[in-house]
Structure formats: structure tokens, C-alpha cells
Amino acid sequence: MRKTFSLTVAATLLASGAVAQGTEITIASWGGSYQDAQSKALFEPASAATGVTVKQETYGGMADVRLQVSTGQVTFDIVASGSGSAARAGAEGLLEPLDYNVIDVSNFYPNLYSEYCVGGDVFSTVYAWNTDTYGENGPQSWADFFDAEKFPGSRAYRGSVAGALEPALMADGVPMDQVYEVLSSEEGIERALNKIRELRPNISVFWSSGAQHAQLMKDGEVDMTTGWNGRFDTAAADGAKVDYSFNQALLDYDCFAIPKGAPNKDAAMQFLAEISKPEYQDDLPKYITYGPTNKSAYDTGEISAEVAAGLPSSPENAAMQLPISLEWYAKWETVAAEMYQEMLTE
Template identity: 80%
Template sequence: MKIKITLGVAAALMATTALADTKRVTIASWGGSYQEAQSKALFEPAAANTGIEVRQETYGGMSDVRLQVRTGQVTFDIVSSGSGSAARAAAEGLLEKLDYDIIDVSRFPPEYYTDYCVGGDVFSTVFAWNTDTYGEDGPQSWADFWDVEKFPGSRAYRGKVAGALEPALMADGVAPEDVYDVLSSEEGIERALNKIRELRPHIDVFWSSGAQHAQLMRDGEVDMTTGWNGRFDNAAKDGANVMHSFNQGLLDYDCFAIPKGAPNKDAAMAFLAEISKAEYQDDLPTYISYGPTNMAAFETGVIDAETAAMLPSSPENAALQLPISLEWYSEWEPIASEMYQEMLTE
């Protein structure tokens, strides 16, 4: 009997050790052409080079992480997130602190990572136009986007507050460097909302996803829209008659975070260290025109000058844009979002 018990315990210990030695991570992202690009440039090569098994899922954002953490049933090891969403999730205690002794961010600009989220790509919220309607000389500022006499036609605009208020204030004459100061009051938020109300008779669609605003341009359903640069570039590659400008764009980044209580936290940290390297990030623009957060990626020779000119994080394009303020979103987004949704239901 003692022998059987000893063997049983030994077998259990061996099984536990084998499980602990298995390196795997579950990564949740947003699907579509974006996750396909992440998979080809980052996830699949890093899995092959590290031996870490990768399982990919799509998810609905930090609300899914909140549910997992609060119920104690965390299945995600890494999530792809917008920077603002990650900042709010970190403030709620939903994320693990990242170890930058493991993840090398020495070539990352400081605005592209936080204690809880490391940048994976840089994107821009821009205005785009139908070249069938306006040719190549479309709008070149948010004031132009609002100018329905100079640029008559239908518009689409974001149905959520993120990236919706800043363009309205710039269209109303606020200098980019003053936008967040003005927005740091309910009066300033109302000023932005009033500017959107002014344009609303010409807004046919309030879009809710990158796939949607790209499809609007593919189908020619609107003449002009806001949206994300990489989605428009991919639509253009598919034959859509669309162009966009980085002028007065909103410079933002997507990042990777580890949910609090992730089952494979150590493997997740190692995997983030791997995909943060320049030799992975320089491949991402091959699949979608979002820029690297690791500036060394511009030095590997993979990103040529023509490609760099399409990337929001190239120094020339970044200089034209307003960086998103995570501090403002952390403090003001709940109030601004409620006011924005009320405006949409008027």
C-alpha cells in the first residue's frame, strides 16, 4: 500500500512539474486585418523562436478582462488594448505590473509604454476622403472636415467619445497644444459637443469599429470619415478610392497588457519581451500600416523610406499630430462618454 501511495504522489508531482514547464500563452485581440497582421508579424514568429505555445482569441475589450478578474476566472495571459483603455484598467487594478528588467524598452519613446502596458504599434485617428468625390486634393485639416460648403457631401464619425472631441475643438479653432486644457472642464467638453452638433446634419453614420469605417469607404457610402490610418491604407490596397492625411491626426498606440491573475504570467512576460524587439516590429508594416513603438525598428533596413512615409510614428508624420493624453482620458472619459452618448440620443 505504501508503495502505491508513493508512486501515486510521484506521478502527481511529475504531472504538475510537466504542466509548469509547459510554456503557453493565450492572447486576446480584436480580430480582422489588425489581428491577422499581429499574428503574422509578431505572434507566430515569436512562438516559433521561443517555443512558447500561442493560442489566439478575439475579445470585446477590457470589459471582458474586468469580468474575468472580478470572478477569479482569468483565461487571458496577454490582451491587446488601446492605450486609454489600458490606463483605466490599470487604475482599476485589473492588470499586472510589467517587468522592464525583462522587457527592453530602451529604444521606446516614454509615451509608448506605461507600468502596466507596453506599446505594440502606433496608429492615428485621421480624416479620410473618397477620391471619387474630391480627387487627391481632399480636406487637409479638421476645419476642412467641418466645411460643408467647400467640401459638400456625407460624413461618418465615431460613435464613441475616444478620438471624437479633439477634432471638434481643432475644427473650432483651438490650437492642438491647448485641446486637452480646454477639454478639462464640462464647459470645454460641451463646446466640442456643440461643434459636433453643428456637423450632425451631414453625418450619415456614427461608426463603431475599424472594420465598419473601412467598409464605408470601400462601398462609397460616405464621402468623408474619421478613422484609423491603417484600416484606410488596407482598404486602398483592396481597391477602395480613399486617401487620408496625418495633419492634425491623433497620435495613439495600442499596447499589450497582462490581466491580473493571468495563469501563465511568467511566459506572458517573456513573450512580451520577445515581440517588443525591433526584428518583429519592423515586420508589422508589411501587413498593416501602423508604426513601431521600438524606434530601432526604423534602423534594421526592413522599413524603407516609402513605407516609413505611411507610418504614423515616423518622425516626420508624428510631428504633424496631437499625441493622445492618457491623463485626460483617465480623469475625464467617464464624464465625457456620458455626455457624448446623451448627445447621440438627442
Template identity: 80%
Template sequence: MKRTLGLTLAATLLSTAAHAQEKTVTVASWGGSYQEAQSKALFEPAAANTGIVVKQETYGGMSDVRLQVSSGAVSLDIVASGSGSAARAAAEGLLEKLDYSVIDVSNFYEGLYTDYCVGGDVFSTVYAWNTQTYGDDGPQSWADFFDVEKFPGKRAYRNRVAGALEPAMMALGVAPEDVYKELDSEEGIERALDKIRELKPNIDVFWSSGAQQAQLMKDGEVDMTTGWNGRFDNAAKDGAQVKYSFNQALLDYDCFAIPLGAPNKDVAMEFLAEISKPEYQDDLPTYITYGPTNKAAYETGVITAEMAAGLPSSPENAAMQLPVSLEWYAKWETIADEMYQEMLTE
């Protein structure tokens, strides 16, 4: 009898272990202080609360997803993505449709989720400056950023088209609300590229990652750069002499998507549902100054009024910014990026 009970108990334990093994997701993000913040605020607590085993990787963006899907060897279950890249990937058929009967977005800000990507945080693409070079009186518009006579010094700019053309348009004097109308043709894109060409002799670095933006400012390698607000706040905490402005910044969001053919699709959906809850999202600004996409995160008491004032999605800061157009990126990103890469190699 004891032997039978022992065998039954062993079988149960094995079954439980096998079940636990099944509850695994591989999450890919961009590394640096951003992924560290995601890990501390979202991934690790959600894993502890659900029992889902989370494997983290860093990746190079949707180009990696495209390669995995096209080769039929998908190893990633969840990927962090910029909203524009996700829109383009969805249009290419690279992503699974999300199940919003599982993921609750009833308290999300409008426009911060799509059929294929659920918002994880709100951020801003800003112009940042070295306070050792300019003091507190750095640039206050994109026209200032492009003005090398008023603000002489070395610049850094993005090596991809996302977030690169809109600043050039505003530097040309185009009103924020008209930027995407002006960019809705190859001629308009070329006009923005011409403005960047003018600045190119003063651009020492075309950055490729958020970690690089932060390092450039920490090292004082450039006097001014474009980049993501949270990276600069973390760099300042690490001693970088850096400030930025939300005026004319690009208001955008990062999201989470599931690659087509993900090996653990159902568990991934369950995990996305968990990290979309306010009790996780309210912790993210503690580690990096990106705003939550779930409005209820502002009501838990974790995000103080002082903290909210420094977040991109606070009403005061959001009012100064240009919301990024996903429609424009879905339509133009591939063509615009080809034109942009050609400009870089000239």
C-alpha cells in the same frame, strides 16, 4: 534494463509535453486586418521562435477585461489595447504591473510604455475621404471635415469618445497644443459635443471598429470618415477609393497589457518581451502602416526610407500631429464617454 530505459524515456517525454503545455498564452485583439498584421508580424513568428503556444481571440476591449476580473474568471493572458483605455484600466486596478527587467524597453520611444502597458505600434486617427467624391483635394484640416458646405457629403464618426472630442475642438479653431486644456472641464467637453451635434445630421454611421471604417470606404457608403491610418491603407490596397492626411491627426499608440489574475502571467511577460524586440516590430509595417515603438526597428534594414515616410511615427509626419494625452483620458474618459453616449441617443 530496456524496459526501465523505455519507462524513463516515456516519463521524460511526458514531462516535456506537460512543460510545453504550460507554455501557452491566450492573446486577444480586435480582429480584421489589424489582428492579421499582428499575427503575421508578431504572434506567429514569436510562437515559432519561443515554442510558446499562442491562442488568439478577438474581444470587445477593456469592458471584457473588467467583466473577467470582476467575476474572477480571467481567461485572457495578453490583450491589445488603445493607450487611453489601458491607462483607465490600470487606474481601475484591472491590469498586472509589467516587469521591465524581463521586457526590454531601452530602445523604445519615450512615452510609449507605462507600468501596465507596453507599446506595440504607433498609429494615427485621421480624417479620410472618398476620392471618387472629392478627388485628391479632400479635407486638409478638421475644420474642413466639419464644413458640410465646402465638403458636402455623408460622414462617419466614432461611437465612443476616444478620438472624438479632439477633432471637434480643432474644428472650433482651438490650437492643437491647447486642445486638452480646453477639454479639462465638463463645460469644455460639452463645447466639443455641441460641435459634433452640429455635424450629426450629416453623420450616417457611428462606427465601432477599424474593420468597419475600412468597409465603409470600400463600399463607398460614406464620403468621409474618421479612423485609423493603417486601416485606410489596407482598404486602398483592396481597391477602396480612399485618401487621408496626417495634418492635425491624433498621434497615439496601441499597447499590450496583462489582465489582473491572468492564468499564464509569467509566460505572458516572456511573450511580451519577445514581441517587443526590433526583429518583430520591423515587420509590422509590411502588413499595416503603423510605426514601431522600438526605435531599433528602424535600424534593421527592413523598413525602407520610402516605407518610413508613410508611417505615423516618422519625424515629418509626427510633427503635424497632436499626441494623445493619456493623463486626460485617465482623468476624464469615463465622464466624457457617458456625456458622449447621451449625445448619441438624443
């Protein structure tokens, strides 16, 4: 019975003239196990359903979109993005507003879509550890992660500011519900940076991608790292000695956006409507342990209670985490990013 709606969907789309058979769209994402999961759960089935040919590329984020838009040479129709990056890119005029008369988000979790980006999955930024080094008794808080005496060993940490300051403040004793209040000043940002400076002698790598931090753990190159839960689960399935905790993790979501001037904007909008449906999103956890943004995906019978319990958006796990504040990133990230890069080059 799975995916038997495909012919009906395709017929409906073709009859409405919304998308022409043979249309090709280009989707850019981040590669690795993440894009592989997107491809298997979302892109390939939706391509079969709609008759739209999907060309996939990997890209370096909104900087690539900015270059395409600024030069008037836009080749991407859809890009995967972090929620904060999309909010800033939209404000900068780099993205097309999404049409929620076309894309149905009526069953989405609150705040998992915006004017310029529709949520595709929910993930967590967690601290992970090498189980050969620490066994099952790894860090259980950010304070533990930053405590090189209690947990000696090498660390990896994010090389950009997104998701890098909040853990440092929690490690420095700031309650989870006060983190963004403290970060809303240059003094608060500096406090977080100083905490990272304390740990820096133990940081051997500042990672720049999910594929990289997963590989660091697979290779046993570091004893602990920050990173994205689904990447670690995939690495563990491949034999990596890695475990992590959701306690004090950062709850965030990835989304899909359409660059300004996308050559196939209308087809892209229809394609986003298609992959936002629960019958696609319920397949994503089969390939990577990120939660669906469409709540109805939990009602199709494809996601077992056992699997749901390991997803970031399950109620029990979400309650332990700090939701990312897009409002803070929209206001403060430019300043914070400059300060962070200065710290990295000291």
C-alpha cells in the same frame, strides 16, 4: 538571416525556465486587418521562436477584461488595448503591473509604455475621404471635415469618446496645443459636443471598430470618416477609393497588457518581451502601416526610407499631429464618455 535567432531564443528561454515548451497562452485582439498584421509580424514568429503555442481570440475591449476579472474567470493572458483604456484599466486594478526587468524598453520612443501596458505600435486617427467623391482635393484639416458646405457628403464618426472630441475642437478653431487645456472642463467638453451636433445631420454612421470604418470606405457607404490610418491603407490596397492626411491627426499607440489573474502570467510576460524586440516590430509595416514603438526597428534594414515616410511615427508626420494625452483621459474620460453617450441618444 531573418529570424535565425529563433532557436537561440527558444534555447535560452527553456534553459532559464522562463517558459516551458508546450505552454499555451491566449491573446485577445480586435480582429480584422489589424489582428492579421499582429499575427503575421508578431504572434506567429514569436510562437515559433519560443515554443509557446498562441491561441488567438477577438474581444470587445476592457469591458471583457473587467467581466473576467470580476468573476474570477480569467482566460486571456495578453490583450491588445488602446493606451488610454489600458491606463484606466490598470488604475482600476484590472491589469498586472509589467516587469521591465523582463521586457526591454530601453530603445522605445518616450511615453510609449506604462506601468500596465507596453507599446506595440504607433498609429494615427485621421480624416479620410472617398477619392471618387472628392478626387485628390479632399479635406486638409478638421475644419474642412466639419464643413458640409465646402465638402458636401455623408460622414462617419466614432461612436465612443476616444479620439472624438479633439477633432471637434480643432475644427472649432482651438489651436492644437490648447486642445486638452480647453477639454479640461465640462464647458470645454460641451463645446466639442456642440460642434459634433452641428455636423450630426451629415453623420450617417457612428462607427464602433476599425474593421467597420474601413468597410464603410471600401463599400463607398460614406464620403468621409474618421479612423485609423493603417486600416485605410489596407482598404486602399484592397481597392477602396480612399485617401487621408496626417495634418492635425491624433498620434496614439496601441499596447499589450496582462489581465489581473492571467492563468499564464509568467509566460505572457516573456512573450511580451519577445514581441517587443526590433526584429519583430520591423515586420509590422509590411502588413499594416503602423509605426514601431521600438526605435531600433528602424535600424534593422527591414523598413525602407520610403515606407518610413508613410508611418505615423516618422519625424515629419509626427510633427503635424496632436499626441494623445493619457493624463487627460485618466482624469476626464469617464465624465466625457457619459456626456458623449447622452449626445448620441438625443
